[in-house]
Amino acid sequence: MALTLVTGGTGHLGQDIVRRLVRDGHRVRVFARSPGTRSDIEWVIGDLATGAGLREALRDVDTVINAATFSPIARRGGIRPVDFFRSPSAVDVEGTERLLSLCQETSVRHVLHVSIVGLEGATLPYARVKLAGERLVRASATPWSVVRAMPFYYLLDAMLSGLAWLPAWPVPTTLFNPVDTSDVADHVVAYAFDGGRGERAEIGGPQDLSLVVLASQYRDARGLSRKILPLALSEARAQGMGFVVSGGVRGRLSWADWLQRRYQGMRGSG
Template sequence: MRVLVTGAGGRLGSAVLARLYDDGVTVRATSRQWRSDSEVEWVVADLVTGDGLDEAVSGVDAVLHLASAPKGGQTYQVDVLGTRRLVVAAGAAGVGHLVYISIVGVDRVSIPYYRHKLSAEQVVAAGPVPWSVLRATQFPQFLDDLLTSSSRLGPVIGDRAVLAQPVDPGEVAARLAARLVAGPLGGIEEYGGPQVLRFDEAVRAWREARGSRRPLLPVRIPGRLGRELRGGGLVTEALPRGVRTWADHLADTYGGTGRR
């Protein structure tokens, strides 16, 4: 099987490339700039302009679409219009399966980025290529970065009752690889980490692992968004789940246990 991976240079993309290589899959990966790799065929392609997409999808059996632009003001151009360009090109090339990575909660949480991800899902579903969508919960690295940025002024600032379900990117990569083998779902699958944590629980473990005494300064997120986040908009009950916990991530990152 020859698989095209977009967004291959990101955190998930790196894990996906390693997983597919271990599985013996022939991989072609896209980048906006030329790269050289003895194990991966890198091609230059741009979702915003469409340059290189026809060449990128030529001769591949499946596409893993991981590319996204959550920051920088190009989300709509990359995630929605870029996905449409990719789907059209893949359909014209006769690609047999397109797997799109999305986020648990895009249909429940009123964040602009999530609305664009949901629109991209709809583009994939309406396109000519047999498809699957995998919605994953947030990576522990994202939560770690969030806690670091929210504590820049001293205390860790956040809504103590917001719920999160960190999932290891390596486990998401394995799930994507399994979806490739299983073939087009024609639907949406959700995949989350092993634990649902309140924000204050995550902070407590994070502080312990880092040996920090920074207090939690609770600030309730107002309005509809706060209700969605506290009500479980970012978590899923879907099975199976990942096995690596928040504490595992903290132990690997900081050397502390992150356990109580």
């Protein structure tokens, strides 16, 4: 049976991808800096940022799903001034370049790279780093696919939780359709094995909602009493910050339903 390698397999999206691969009967290997608890998959310990362990991870692999990334904003759940000036590239650029180079030396027949919707118009350094990594994939001699996804619900949850201490929340009025990692994982796994290559359909959430509405639903799910202050943003500025709407495939799980699952029984926690 062909072997599939997942980089970033211990992250939110990566874990969902691994679950679906195992469910569908695939042999799975995860490349990670530390092993997880699953015993039904193979683990190779290493680091995409340095290349340690990567050659071993690629041995006998047929398909690579590259879900690895390093976003300081996602790690901490909020933006700091430094994020407007720089973002580390060791994983998303140098690591991707190293991965692609080794794939050409091995038996890998397909690299599926997970990226982000709207990178061309985004101005944050992390988005520029992601775009640089994506362009390396598109130029690769190894057969490739690129799947772009909207930002994930858990990231929006983390960002909004950073506002929870404020009595009033300044929130842009722009439309947005974030998506759950479970829906993205289904989409990615389907495209990894359907025989298609190149730029694949992007994926976003099922609803186009104002960020004001998204924040209001979050506030209500948490049982908080906060005033929301709508802020108008120009289209260019909204795109620069990554606030776009995907016109591709739509996920199934709504933000409201995701919030209900996460915060049911926790109302009034702030």
